[in-house]
Amino acid sequence: MALLTSLLWLFSFSLLVGIAVAQQNKSHIISLGSKLSPSTHPNSWPLPSGYFAFGFYPQNNGFAVGIWLVSQPENIVVWTANRDDSPVSANSTLELTIDGRLLIRTGQGQERLIANLSFSDPIDSASMLDSGNFVLYGSNSSVVWQSFNFPTDTLLIGQNLSNGDELVSSISNFDHSSGRYLLAMQSDGNLVAYPENSARQLEDAYWNVQLLSYFGYVQLCLDYKGQLYLKDESFTSKINRLVKSSHPTEKKIIIYRATLDADGIFRLYSHHFENSTALTTSTDYCSRSGAKYDCHCYPGFVWINQSEKLLGCTLNFTEDVCRKDIKIYYNITAIENTWWGDFPLSVVPMTRESCTSSCQDDCNCGAVLYAGENCQKYKLPIMYGKRNRNMSATAFFKVILGGSASHGDPAGDKLQSLVSSCTGIKFIEELARGSFGAVYTGNLQGGGKNIAVKRLERVVEESEREFRAEMTAIGRTHRRNWVQLLGFFVEGSRKLLVYEYMKNGSLADVLFKAEIQPVWRERFRIALDVARGILYLHEECEVQIIHCNIKPQNILIDDSWTAKISDFGLAKLLQPSQASTDEGLSEIGGYLAPVWQRNTVISVKADIYSYGVALLEIICCRSNIKIDVPPDEIILSGWVNNCFVAGELDKLVEDEDVDFKTLERTVKVGLWCTQDDPTLRPCMKDVVLMLEGTMEVPVPPAGMEKF
Known part of the structure; x- marks a missing residue:
C-alpha cells in the first residue's frame, strides 16, 4: 500500500460539489466512410447543439480520441477510447469504415479498433447524441454499440453504472489514462471506492455506500434533474439518494456530470449554458487564487506533482518488511489538532507514550490518532485529513530514517x-x-x-x-x-x-580476490540463491523485470552468507551509450548474451545466458576470461565444455572434495544456459528445478568450444 496517495487537506469541504445534465433529442447522423484527422478541419464530429463533440483532442505529446463537453475556459473530456493506448500522431485518422468498423488508423498504418462488434448485423451509420453518448446503428436503425456501455471516469445523464461496472479515475486533468482510484458498483449492491492497485477488500475501501444484505440488481443513476441515486432491480425504487441538485430553470440549460476525479473524490458537477457558453466552477481548493485553504502532505510523503496537488502525495521512502529491530528504522512525527475519518485497525486505551511506541513496534501501523486517552492505529494509505484548533486529537506518523523527506522532517x-x-x-x-x-x-x-x-x-x-x-x-x-x-x-x-549494507562484499570479491575461497557446498548454495532471485524477477514479480547485467560484481553477500542480487530494474536508467556496457567490462568479461551484439530485442533469455556464465565462474572460482592460462583455457565456457566432453570435471575443482554427481549436474546447467541460440536456453524455473535435482538435466549439445 506504500504507493497509494495520502493527502492532508487542512480545511473542511463537502464531498460532492455540484451536478450535471439536461438532455435533448437532437442527433447528427455520421455516414460510413467518414473520416477525421487532428491536422485537418474538422477534427471532430460535433452536435448541432454544440454541447458535446467526438473526435481528436490533445494529450501529452500527441492526440487521443474521445468525447468532450464543449466548455470555457477549456473543453472537459468525459470519455476516451482505448484510454491506456499511447497517443497518436497528427497524421492519424479516425474512421467509420465502409465495412462498418470504427477505428483509429495511426500514422504508422496500425489499426486500433474502438468498437469490437462480434455479431452479424452490419453497421449502417453512427451518431453523436446530445446526451454525450456516441452510438453505432445497425441496418434496422437499432443501437448496436454505444460509448455509455464503456464508462471511463464519468457518468452522464442516462448513463447508468450497473452491477460489475466501475469508473476509473484519470491520471490528471491533462492525461486521461487510467489513474489511481476506482468506483465499483458491486454485485452485492454496494457502491465502493478503492485505490486501483488494492485487493478490493473491505479494509481497502476509502468510501462506500453500503446496502446491508441487499443482493439484488442495483444501478447508480444520474437523472436530468441532477439527482444521483441507487436504483433497485425493479427500476422504480430509489433505494439510496446520494445527492440532489437544484432543478434547472427555464432560462438556462444545465448539463450534469458525475466524475471520479484524479484525486479519488467522486464529485457531481453542473455546467450552466447561456448563449451556448458553459461556465464551470473550479473545485481545486489547493490552488485556487485567493483561497483560505492550505494543503500539505502528511509527514513522510511528497507531492506527486507540485503543480497538480489534487493528484495527492506518495511515500518518499520504501516500506520495509517487518523486522524485530523495527524501531531502528522509524521516527515518530506528531501533528496536533488533526483528524480523519478512516476506519482504524484498532482502538485501545493507553498513554500517549505507549501509543507511539506501540505503532513503532507494529508493522501494519503507518499512523495513529491519539484522542481522549484512546490510541487509534491506522494502516496506510490515510486519506483526507483535516486540521483546525477545535480538534483535540494528535496524529503521529511513522517516518523511516533512511528515506528522503520534506524540509523540517x-x-x-x-x-x-x-x-x-x-x-x-x-x-x-x-x-x-x-x-x-x-x-x-x-x-x-x-x-x-x-x-x-x-x-x-x-x-x-x-x-x-x-x-x-x-x-x-x-x-x-x-x-x-x-x-x-x-x-x-x-x-x-x-x-x-x-x-x-552487505558486509561481505560482492561474489566477485569472494571468488576472485579472497585468500580463502568458499568451499563447494557454500558455492553451490550461492548459485541456488542467485537462481531463485532471478526466478522471482522473471516469473513471480507483479511486473516482469529483466536485469540485463547479471554478473558476480552485482551479486552481494550478506552477514549470513546469503547471496543477493543488486541493481535489478536499473538497466533502463542507463543512457543509450551505456546500455550494453559496464565501462566496457561486461563485453570483455563475456557476461552479455550474443543477442546484445546483434541489436535484437532483449528477453529474459539474456539474463539466463549471463547467469550461466556466472554459474561456471562459481563452479571454477575463476573469471570467465583469464589470460595467464593455456590457450584452450582462456574462455571459461569453452574449457568447461571440453572438460565435460572428456569426462575430466575434476580439473575444474582441482583437489577439492566435491559431490561429483552435483558437480556434473551443475556444469550441465551452466552449459545449457550459455547456448548461443536463446531458444535452447532453459527458463529460470527449470534452472532452479535442475539445480535442486528435481528435474533431469539432459546432455548439452556438443561443439561448444568458444575462442
Whole structure:
C-alpha cells in the first residue's frame, strides 16, 4: 500500500460539489466512410447543439480520441477510447469504415479498433447524441454499440453504472489514462471506492455506500434533474439518494456530470449554458487564487506533482518488511489538532507514550490518532485529513530514517547530511564504481545503521515524478535474495539510492580476490540463491523485470552468507551509450548474451545466458576470461565444455572434495544456459528445478568450444 496517495487537506469541504445534465433529442447522423484527422478541419464530429463533440483532442505529446463537453475556459473530456493506448500522431485518422468498423488508423498504418462488434448485423451509420453518448446503428436503425456501455471516469445523464461496472479515475486533468482510484458498483449492491492497485477488500475501501444484505440488481443513476441515486432491480425504487441538485430553470440549460476525479473524490458537477457558453466552477481548493485553504502532505510523503496537488502525495521512502529491530528504522512525527475519518485497525486505551511506541513496534501501523486517552492505529494509505484548533486529537506518523523527506522532517535532515557527505564532505568511503556511478558506504546518524549509497551518474534524464515512481516500485517488495532498497534522494540531477549494507562484499570479491575461497557446498548454495532471485524477477514479480547485467560484481553477500542480487530494474536508467556496457567490462568479461551484439530485442533469455556464465565462474572460482592460462583455457565456457566432453570435471575443482554427481549436474546447467541460440536456453524455473535435482538435466549439445 506504500504507493497509494495520502493527502492532508487542512480545511473542511463537502464531498460532492455540484451536478450535471439536461438532455435533448437532437442527433447528427455520421455516414460510413467518414473520416477525421487532428491536422485537418474538422477534427471532430460535433452536435448541432454544440454541447458535446467526438473526435481528436490533445494529450501529452500527441492526440487521443474521445468525447468532450464543449466548455470555457477549456473543453472537459468525459470519455476516451482505448484510454491506456499511447497517443497518436497528427497524421492519424479516425474512421467509420465502409465495412462498418470504427477505428483509429495511426500514422504508422496500425489499426486500433474502438468498437469490437462480434455479431452479424452490419453497421449502417453512427451518431453523436446530445446526451454525450456516441452510438453505432445497425441496418434496422437499432443501437448496436454505444460509448455509455464503456464508462471511463464519468457518468452522464442516462448513463447508468450497473452491477460489475466501475469508473476509473484519470491520471490528471491533462492525461486521461487510467489513474489511481476506482468506483465499483458491486454485485452485492454496494457502491465502493478503492485505490486501483488494492485487493478490493473491505479494509481497502476509502468510501462506500453500503446496502446491508441487499443482493439484488442495483444501478447508480444520474437523472436530468441532477439527482444521483441507487436504483433497485425493479427500476422504480430509489433505494439510496446520494445527492440532489437544484432543478434547472427555464432560462438556462444545465448539463450534469458525475466524475471520479484524479484525486479519488467522486464529485457531481453542473455546467450552466447561456448563449451556448458553459461556465464551470473550479473545485481545486489547493490552488485556487485567493483561497483560505492550505494543503500539505502528511509527514513522510511528497507531492506527486507540485503543480497538480489534487493528484495527492506518495511515500518518499520504501516500506520495509517487518523486522524485530523495527524501531531502528522509524521516527515518530506528531501533528496536533488533526483528524480523519478512516476506519482504524484498532482502538485501545493507553498513554500517549505507549501509543507511539506501540505503532513503532507494529508493522501494519503507518499512523495513529491519539484522542481522549484512546490510541487509534491506522494502516496506510490515510486519506483526507483535516486540521483546525477545535480538534483535540494528535496524529503521529511513522517516518523511516533512511528515506528522503520534506524540509523540517528529522529523517530528511539525517539523509540530507548523508547526501552532503556523498557529494564532497569527508564522512564516508567509496567502495566501487560501476555503470551507474560510485558506491559509498556509511551509516545513518543516530541509529548507526550501516548502509550503502549509490550515486547515479550518466543516467537518462527523466522527471522527478517518474524517477520516484520507478524507485518506489523497485523498493516496495523485499525478497530474501534481493538487496533491499531502503530509500532514495532526488534533487534535480542528483539522484542517490540507499541500500542495505552487505558486509561481505560482492561474489566477485569472494571468488576472485579472497585468500580463502568458499568451499563447494557454500558455492553451490550461492548459485541456488542467485537462481531463485532471478526466478522471482522473471516469473513471480507483479511486473516482469529483466536485469540485463547479471554478473558476480552485482551479486552481494550478506552477514549470513546469503547471496543477493543488486541493481535489478536499473538497466533502463542507463543512457543509450551505456546500455550494453559496464565501462566496457561486461563485453570483455563475456557476461552479455550474443543477442546484445546483434541489436535484437532483449528477453529474459539474456539474463539466463549471463547467469550461466556466472554459474561456471562459481563452479571454477575463476573469471570467465583469464589470460595467464593455456590457450584452450582462456574462455571459461569453452574449457568447461571440453572438460565435460572428456569426462575430466575434476580439473575444474582441482583437489577439492566435491559431490561429483552435483558437480556434473551443475556444469550441465551452466552449459545449457550459455547456448548461443536463446531458444535452447532453459527458463529460470527449470534452472532452479535442475539445480535442486528435481528435474533431469539432459546432455548439452556438443561443439561448444568458444575462442
